[in-house]
Amino acid sequence: MKLIYGTAWKKERTAELVELALRTGFRGIDTACQPKHYNEPGVGLGISNSGIDRSELFLQTKYTSVNGQDPLSIPYDPSAPLEIQITKSLETSLKNLRTDYLDSLVMHSPMDTFEETLEGWKVMEGFVKDGRVKQLGISNCYDFEYFRKLFNEVEQKPAVLQNRFYSDSGYDVELREFCLGNGVSYQGFWTLSANPDILESEVVVRLAEKYSVSAAVVFYRCLSERGVVSLCGTTCEGHMIEDLGLMGFGIEADEVGLVFGLCK
16 A cells, blocks of 8 residues: 555545545545544545445554543543543544444554553554454654664554654654564655655656656655655545556656655
């Protein structure tokens, strides 16, 4: 899977856009049990309306800790023990998404302490064991040593690391290398919004003209060549179609290298 459709900030248009994305050709959907930024019930409705069989889809959602929630719309009891919070979040997600299992459950960010992260991870490991979740991941984790320690100490290894792909984190060079070497899917979000300088660069513009595609497609393709699975949150059907065609043209290794040379 080269692109995943991201559903953050779609609000009342979520169902409509998820249905459109699926009908256009997306088969991976990313959301979160976080009403502050995601309309998870709308994602479930969009999936249902699309008519796409559940077996064809990759559904990924997130457990968001109290600190990341709007106090007025927390989908679980914030005073409950962590195990109860995470379990209620999962149950809510399964109901919202109209499914009895998730392909991927991601911890939206590390907890306040590493010990709490481990505690929460062990709860999520139980979901893998009982069949309600196929794999686990973590998001917004930019500390290499922290991620490596988590990877080494848990039973169910992270299958996903989802981070902003941007210059403030140095484009996660060390983390991405670790992911490539350990079978972890590195998912990048905020890919276009955070990198306008790259999209407008002479290198990318020239390649877009050469291959008759958009600058965004060139960037998505180069990221894919280096093992990055990008989240795409476009609301435009034309862009959806265009972006999904990222593998429809040849690109030379040195050209990919030139584009990645801008990610510093």
